Amino acid sequence: MSKLWTFHGGVYPPENKHQSSDSVIVHMPLPKQLVLPMSQHIGTPAKAIVAVGERVLKGQLIAAAQGFISANIHAPSSGTVSAIEERTLPHPSALVGQCIIIDTDGQEQWIEHTGLDPAQLTNSELLDAIQKAGITGLGGAGFPSSVKLQPKADISTLIINAAECEPYITADDRLMREYAQQIVAGIELVQQLLGEPKCLIGIEDNKPAAIASLSQALEQRKLKHTHIEICVIPTKYPSGGEKQLIEILTGQQVPHGGIPAELGLVCQNIGTVKAIADAVLLGQPLISRITTVTGKAATQAGNYQVLIGTQISDLLDFAKVDLAKTSRLVMGGPMMGFTLLDSQVPVVKSTNCILAAAELELAPVADHHACIRCGLCELACPAELLPQQLFWFTKAEEFDKAQNHNLSDCIECGACAWVCPSQIPLVQYYRYAKGRVRVLQAETQLAEHARSRFETREQRLIDEKLAKEKKRKARATAATAAQAAKRAANPDAEDPIAAALARVNKQKQATSLSTTAPVAPVTTEEDPYKALKTAAAITRTKLKKTSKALADAQASQHEQVDSLQASVDALTLKANKAQAELKAYEDKLGLDPEQEKQLQLVAVKTNAAVRKLEKSLATAADAAAVEAEIVTAKALHSSAAQALENYQNQSAAKQQETQES
Amino acid sequence: MQTLYFAITILALLALVFGAILGFAAIRFRVEGDPIVDQIDFLLPQTQCGQCGHPGCRPYAEAIANGEAINRCPPGGETTIKALADLLDVEAIALDAEHGAEAVRTIAYIREDECIGCTKCIQACPVDAILGAAKQMHTVIVNECTGCDLCVEPCPVDCIDMLPIEVTSTSWHWQQPLDLIATSSQPHSPASLEGLSHE
Numbered sequence: 001m002s003k004l005w006t007f008h009g010g011v012y013p014p015e016n017k018h019q020s021s022d023s024v025i026v027h028m029p030l031p032k033q034l035v036l037p038m039s040q041h042i043g044t045p046a047k048a049i050v051a052v053g054e055r056v057l058k059g060q061l062i063a064a065a066q067g068f069i070s071a072n073i074h075a076p077s078s079g080t081v082s083a084i085e086e087r088t089l090p091h092p093s094a095l096v097g098q099c100i101i102i103d104t105d106g107q108e109q110w111i112e113h114t115g116l117d118p119a120q121l122t123n124s125e126l127l128d129a130i131q132k133a134g135i136t137g138l139g140g141a142g143f144p145s146s147v148k149l150q151p152k153a154d155i156s157t158l159i160i161n162a163a164e165c166e167p168y169i170t171a172d173d174r175l176m177r178e179y180a181q182q183i184v185a186g187i188e189l190v191q192q193l194l195g196e197p198k199c200l201i202g203i204e205d206n207k208p209a210a211i212a213s214l215s216q217a218l219e220q221r222k223l224k225h226t227h228i229e230i231c232v233i234p235t236k237y238p239s240g241g242e243k244q245l246i247e248i249l250t251g252q253q254v255p256h257g258g259i260p261a262e263l264g265l266v267c268q269n270i271g272t273v274k275a276i277a278d279a280v281l282l283g284q285p286l287i288s289r290i291t292t293v294t295g296k297a298a299t300q301a302g303n304y305q306v307l308i309g310t311q312i313s314d315l316l317d318f319a320k321v322d323l324a325k326t327s328r329l330v331m332g333g334p335m336m337g338f339t340l341l342d343s344q345v346p347v348v349k350s351t352n353c354i355l356a357a358a359e360l361e362l363a364p365v366a367d368h369h370a371c372i373r374c375g376l377c378e379l380a381c382p383a384e385l386l387p388q389q390l391f392w393f394t395k396a397e398e399f400d401k402a403q404n405h406n407l408s409d410c411i412e413c414g415a416c417a418w419v420c421p422s423q424i425p426l427v428q429y430y431r432y433a434k435g436r437v438r439v440l441q442a443e444t445q446l447a448e449h450a451r452s453r454f455e456t457r458e459q460r461l462i463d464e465k466l467a468k469e470k471k472r473k474a475r476a477t478a479a480t481a482a483q484a485a486k487r488a489a490n491p492d493a494e495d496p497i498a499a500a501l502a503r504v505n506k507q508k509q510a511t512s513l514s515t516t517a518p519v520a521p522v523t524t525e526e527d528p529y530k531a532l533k534t535a536a537a538i539t540r541t542k543l544k545k546t547s548k549a550l551a552d553a554q555a556s557q558h559e560q561v562d563s564l565q566a567s568v569d570a571l572t573l574k575a576n577k578a579q580a581e582l583k584a585y586e587d588k589l590g591l592d593p594e595q596e597k598q599l600q601l602v603a604v605k606t607n608a609a610v611r612k613l614e615k616s617l618a619t620a621a622d623a624a625a626v627e628a629e630i631v632t633a634k635a636l637h638s639s640a641a642q643a644l645e646n647y648q649n650q651s652a653a654k655q656q657e658t659q660e661s
Numbered sequence: 662m663q664t665l666y667f668a669i670t671i672l673a674l675l676a677l678v679f680g681a682i683l684g685f686a687a688i689r690f691r692v693e694g695d696p697i698v699d700q701i702d703f704l705l706p707q708t709q710c711g712q713c714g715h716p717g718c719r720p721y722a723e724a725i726a727n728g729e730a731i732n733r734c735p736p737g738g739e740t741t742i743k744a745l746a747d748l749l750d751v752e753a754i755a756l757d758a759e760h761g762a763e764a765v766r767t768i769a770y771i772r773e774d775e776c777i778g779c780t781k782c783i784q785a786c787p788v789d790a791i792l793g794a795a796k797q798m799h800t801v802i803v804n805e806c807t808g809c810d811l812c813v814e815p816c817p818v819d820c821i822d823m824l825p826i827e828v829t830s831t832s833w834h835w836q837q838p839l840d841l842i843a844t845s846s847q848p849h850s851p852a853s854l855e856g857l858s859h860e
Contacts, residue, residue, distance in 0.1 A: 039830070093833040368838075394837070428838040435834020440740075447707035450807045453788040454709050454717065 002200070002229065005251040007244045009382045010236040011415045013167050013335065015206060020294040021170035023302040025178055028318050034076055034102045034309030035346040036062065037089055041136040042143045043069030048100055054081045057111040059285055062100055065134070071144045071349075072134035076287040076307035079104040090312070090331055090345040092338035099346070102309070113283035118189055126193050126280065133279030134349075135286045139240075139269035140332065142350035145276065148268070151261035155194045159249055159260075160187060160201040162210070162270040163233065163240035166333030169353040171290045172270050174303040176203075176210035179274055180217035186277030187228060194266060198227040201270070202245045204235040237335065238413040242267045244382050256409055271352075291351050293319040296358035297326040306347050312354060313343040321356045330355040334362050335414040369422040377416035377426065383409050387416040387426055394433040399440065402433050410434070529589075529655060532582045539575040546571055589654040596651070599644040606637035698726045704744045706737045709787035710809035712761045717787065725749070732756050736808070738763035767808045767823040769801045775820035782812035782821060 039045035046063035056062055056075040063073040082103045086096040116129060131146035139161060164172040176183060187199055203211055214230055233239055233248050243254045245267065252263050260267055271289065278284045287308055294301040299320040306315055312331075316323065323343075330337040333353055347354075355362075377387035385406055393402040410430045417426040550564040586592070610633045617626045702722035713733040715721040725731055731745040732754045739756065746753035756763055771782070771791075778796040790806045793799030801812075813821045826832075 089830055091830050091833075092835070093828075093830055095828065095830045095833060097830050425838045428835055431835035432837045438834065443706070446807070447705070449805075450707040450709065450788050451702070451718070453790075453805065454707065457787065457789050 002231065002249075003251075004231065004233060005248055006234075006236075007239070007247045007382050008384045009380045009415060010238065010244075011380050011418050012235075013237055013418060015235070016168045016294075017170050017173070017206065019298075019301040020168070020292050020303060021173050025174050025290055025303045025305050027305045028307070028310065028315065030077055030104055030106060030108065031307070031310045031314045032104060033082075033311065034079070034104060034307060035087055035311060036073055036076070036100045036102070036309040037087070037346065037348060038063055038073065038098045038100070039089075040073065040142060040308070040348040040350065041071045042141060043067070043071070045098065046070060046073050048084050048098070050081050050084075050100065052081055052084055055079070056081060056102060057109050059111045059113055059287060061132075061134075061285075062102075065131075065144075069144055069147055071136050072132060072285070073100075073308075074134055074285040074287050075102055076309050077102070077104045078107050078109040088342050088345050090340065090348055090351065094341045115281045115283045118192060118280060121280075123193055126189065129280050130193075130276055133275070133285040135272060135275050135279060136349050137269055138271035138275060138289060138349065138352065140336070140350055140352060142348075145268070145272055148266060149190065149193055151194075151266060153261050154264060155197045155261070155266050156264040157250065157266075158187070158190060158194055158197045158199040159246060159265055159267045160199060160270055160273060161240060161242065161245055161267055162201055162203045162207075162214075163245055164207070165204060165235070165237045165240035166335050166353075167237070168294050168355055169292050169333050170294075171292045171303055171352050173207045173210050175271055175274060175290055176207070177213045180213045181220075182274050182277045182281075183214065183270060184217045184221060184228070185281060186273035186275075189276055189280055190266075190268060190273060191228075196227075197264075197266075199229065200249045201228065201230045202233055202239070202249055203230060204239060205232050206235045237415065238382055238411070241382060241411050241413060243411065256406060286349060289347070289349065289351070291315070291347055292353040293321065293356070294353065295321075295326070295330075295356035296361045297322050297356035306351075308349055309346045311343070312340065312345055312347060315347060315354065316343060316356065323356075325358050326356045327359040328355075328357045328362060330357060330362070335418065336412060368420075368424045371422055371424060374421060376419045376421065380415040380419045382413060382415060383411055385410060387430075390433070391424065391426055391429050394429045397436075399433055399437050403437060407433055407437065529585060532578070532585055536575070536578040536582045539571065539578045543568070543571040543575045589651065596644075596647060599640070599647055603637065603640040603644045606633060606640045609633045610637050698722050700748055701725050701745065704737075704741055704748060705734060706741060706807075708736045708807040708809040710736060710807070710811060712736070714760065730754070730757065733760045735761035735763055736766075765825045767810075767825050768803055768806045769808065769810075769812055770803075770822045770824050771799055771801055772820040772822065773798050773800060775818055777818055779817055781815040781817065785811045785815045787811060 038048065044066040047066050048063045050056055050060075050062045056079060058075060058078045060075045061072055062075050062081070065072050079102045081100060083101040085099065085101065087099040087101070088094060089097045089099075091097075116125075118126065121129075127146055127150060130149065131144075135145045136142045137145060137148070162172055162176060164170070187201075191197060191199060201214065203214070205211075211230060211232060218228055218230070231249055233245075238244055239248055242260065246260055246263070246265055247253055250263075250265065252265075254260055254263065275286050275289075279286065288305055289308065290303050291306045292301075292303050293315060298316075299322060302319070304315065304319065312329075316329075329340045329343060331340050331351060331354060332338060334355060334357070337353070337355060371388060371391060373388060375388065377391075378385075381387050383406075389405050390402050390407055390410070393399070393405065399407075407430065412427050412431060414427050417424065420426060546564065546568050550561070550568050553561045553564050610630065613626060613630045613633055617623060617630065698719070699722075702719050705718040705722060707718050709717045711717065712735050713721045713724075715724055721729070721734065725745065731749065731751065732742050734741050735756060739753075742756065743753050745751075769790075776793075776798045778793060778798060780793065780795050780799070782799060783791045783793055787809060788805055788807055790802050791799055791812060792802055808823065810823060813823060
C-alpha cells in the first residue's frame, strides 16, 4: 500500500448510499421512444447522419463527431428515426437542443459488430476504436475520452477514479461489485494505450464490497498485474474530484490553469474504463449506462442499466418513484447536481444519478442571511480558495478581482455552501460569476475583432480613393502623351484645338458683321401674352404652396404662423393682380382663351374620329361605306383645323398690332 | 567670493548637462500617439454605431480624452461607464438619455426575400458584416455584426430586423441567486419551506 496524502478542507455530508447500493443492477426494459441530444459531451455537438424515417439498428452510428473535441452518438436500440427536432435538454437552463428521436421496434437488432484482440492492436487502432465508440467521461463532466487518452506528455501514472464521493450515488459501487473483470480488462487497455504506466485505483473506504470484488478480480490475474494497486482512501467529500484525488494519491497539486497530463498523470472514471473494455473487446459502442435512482420518493431505489436516450419519466415510472411525494427532482448528486424542471428529458452519457427527493430530504434554504465572515467556507474549500472573498466580489460585480482570487479554480463542489451557517448559495454565486466572466471575455474579444474590421475597412476606403485618384492621373498623363505622340508622328497636321478656336473666331466675326442683316426672325423677345400667362401660373402655384404651409403650421401650432399668413396675403394680392393683368390683356386684344380651347377640342375630336374610322376600315366588311364616312370625317376635321388656325392667326395679328402700336 | 562663482559655475554646468539629457530623452523616447486614448478605446464596445455623436469609437475615445462626458455610449451601458470612471478616476454617472438607452444586444437580420439588392446597407456597415452585390440578395454575417443599427435606416424597402441574440444551452449561464438554493435555477416554492428543520 503506497502512501496517501490528503487535501485541504472537505466536508462529511450524510452518505445516504445504502438506499440504492444493496440491490443488484436492474436492466430497464426497452422504452417506446429514445431521445438522443446531439450534445451530450463537452465540445462541439455531433452532427446527425441519419434521415427522418430511416430504420436504424442497435449500435449504428447516427450522429458523427465534429472536430477534435466531440463524440459520436449511436442508436441505443433498433427502430425508426421518427424525428430530428428540438427537445428540452437535461441541462440546468432547461433550454431546447437538437435531438434525434428513435421509435424503438422491440427487436433489439444489433448492427454487425465484433470485438478486437488487444494484443494485435497498435495504439492508434486502439484509440480509433475508443473514439468510434463515442466514449465520454461517465463521471459527470462528459469530456471525450479519446482526447484525454492521447496526452502530449509521457504518462507515469494512470489514476482510476472510483471514489464516488457524492452522497446518494452508488452507480460506480454497483458496477465494481458486478463487473470487476471487465473493469480490470479496461484498465489493461488504457495502460497499453498510455505505455504501461502504473495504475492507482482510488476507492473510498465506504465501499468494502466493491473493494473486495476488485481485489478478487486482480488476484485472479495477479501474475499479469503487479502494477495495478487499489488505494483505499478515507471517505471525505469531495475526494472524487479529479484534482483532489490526484493530491490524495500522489501528493501533487495540478497547477492553476493546468491539466493532470502536465504532471504525467491521466485520470479516468471507473465507468469509463468499463465502457472502453466493452467498446474494444465486444465492439459495443456507448449506448447504455448505469444510473442510480434514489431518494425518499423512490420506492424501488437502486441502480438501473439504462439505454442512453431513455426519458427520465420512463425511468421514474419503472423505479416506482412517487411523483406526488417528490419535491425536487435532481440530476446528479445533492451537492453538485441541478434541479430538473421537467421529467420529459432523456438520460445522457453523463447522467449518473436521478435523485427524487421528498420534502425536507434536501435541506431547503428559506432565505439566506448576511455573511458573518466566520471563515468556515475557507476551512471547507478543497481548492484552497477564499470563498467568502469570491462571494463579496461577485455580489459587487467585481469580476476582475474575483478572477485574481482564482475564481476559475473553483470546482463548484458545494462544500462551502454546505458549511455556511448563513445558508448562502455560494456555488450559484460562483457559477454566475464564471458565466459573467465568460460573457465579458467574449465581449472584449468581439470588440477587438470589430475594431480591427472597422480599421481595415477605413484603410480600404482610403486606399480605394487613392487608387482611383492615381488611376485618373495616370489616364490624364497617358492621354497627354498619346496626344504628343500623335503630333510628333504627324507634325504637319494642324493643332485641333487651335483649328477649333480659329473656326469659332471666324464665326464670331461673321455674326458681328451681319448683325444689321436680319438673319432670321428669332423671337428673342418674349411673347407678352405667354409671359403674362406664365406669371399668373407661377403666382398661383406659389400661393397654393404657401397656403398649404400655413395650414400645416396652424395645425401644428407653429410660431411662424403670423409670417406665413402675411406672405399668403401678399401672394394672394400678387396672384390676383397677375390674373387681372392677363385678363386685361386678353380683353384688350379681344382674345378669348375659352373660345380657343373649344376650337382646339373640336379639331382634336374630329382628328380622332378620322383615325378611328381608318382603323376600322381594315376589318370592315362594307369598305365603301366606311370610306365614305372617312371622307366626311376628314372634311369635318379640316374645317375644324381651319377654324382654329384662323383664330390663332387672328389673335397673333392682334398681338402684333398692339406691339407695333 | 571665488567660492561663490565656483559654485554657480558648477550648478550651471550641471543644469546644462541634465537639461541636455532630458532633452535628448524627450526626443529619443517620445511616446507615439496618446496612450490614454488607446486605453479608453479598449474599453469602448467597438460597435462603431455613432450614437455618441462621433463617427466611431476611436473619435469618441479621443473626445473623452479631451474632457467629454463618459456617459454617451448606450451599447456599452453602465459597465463601460464604470470602467471608464475607474480608468479616468472620475465619478461614474448615469447614461445620458439623449444618446439612447441601454438595450439588449441585437443582431441585424435581412428578410432575404424582400431584399432588392441595392447595396445601401453594405455601404453603411462599419465592420463589413453584410455580404451581397448589386441586384443580388444580401445577407448579414451574424458573427461579425456588432448590432450598431446603422444598416436599418438606409434600407429603402425596410427589410432589416434587429433581433436580440438567442440564448442557447452553450451561451446560457447561471443568474445571480435571489432567493434561490444552490442547485436550483428556480426560486424555491414556499410550499416546501413550511416546517423548516434540518434532518
